[in-house]
Amino acid sequence: MSCHDHVLAPRWALRALAVLAAVVVGLVPWTDTASAHGSVIDPASRNYGCWLRWGSDFQNPAMQQQDPMCWQAWQDDTNAMWNWNGLYRENVGGNHRAFIPDGQLCSAGHTADGRYKSMDVPGRWKKTDVRRDFTVHLRDQALHGADYLQIYVTRQGFDPTTERLGWGDLELIKTTGRYAPTSDIRVDVSAPGRSGHHVVYTIWKASHADQVYYICSDVNFS
Known part of the structure; x- marks a missing residue:
């Protein structure tokens, strides 16, 4: 040779x-690593739950029958799940209702060019079982910290399977103070007088910038 x-x-x-x-x-x-920020992981946000259950098997046709809401989300935009930690808006200035219209609360007003719009679709999303007193666990991957969290729960009578979420459907149950940068923030809350399928809506105002996360988690009050 x-x-x-x-x-x-x-x-x-x-x-x-x-x-x-x-x-x-x-x-x-x-996957856009620049958007690796955070979300509520318990009770799991809609897109985090879809990523957790199907991220390693997202092309499995069984999802259509077993988890139809995640199926429609994966079909609409796979990056909504790969970027489960990037569902936020910037430069809101605290005017949440002005920037996030009714019917678009779970997508942060169709943020990121509508990447997350499938999160707004009503249906039988997989739920986390909770009691009247439960804990919201936020995973802060980028250690942004928080100026505050506002946690809402839908009022009794709202039907997440047929109705898009609006501000009038929510009751504010907790407003927190500041949190120093940490990977995990846990907030104890209480939402009495509810049963069945509800939506927990978490607003997380990060401390490092005018960056706000709007997060829908489906729960079942047992």
Whole structure:
């Protein structure tokens, strides 16, 4: 074998690896690491729950029957789940109701060019069982901290399976103070007088910027 043959073999190997890498990139859904911020993981937000249950098996057709609301979300925009931690709006200035219209609360007013609009669709979303007294667990991946959290729960009589969420459907049950940067924030809340399927709506005002997260979690009051 000549010296030329020794040089040529590694070049072909590199070319083969480059082709393989291109194929892999084409098959793996794109995730925007810049949007790795955080969300409510318990009770699981709608898109976090879909990612948790199906992220490793999101092309499984069984999802359509077993988890139809997640199915419609994956079909609409897979990045809504891969970026479960990036559902926020910027430069709101505390005017939540002015920036987030009725019917678009779970998508933060169709933020990110409508990436999360499937979160607003009414239906039988998977629920977390809770009692009247429960804890909201926020995962703050980027250690933003919080100026405050506002936690709402839907009023008795609201039907998440048929109605889009509006501000008039919510009751504010907790407003917190500031939290220093930490990976996990837990808030104890109480929502008496409820039964069945409800939505917990969490507003998280991050401390590092005028950046606000609007998070829908489905629960079942047992």
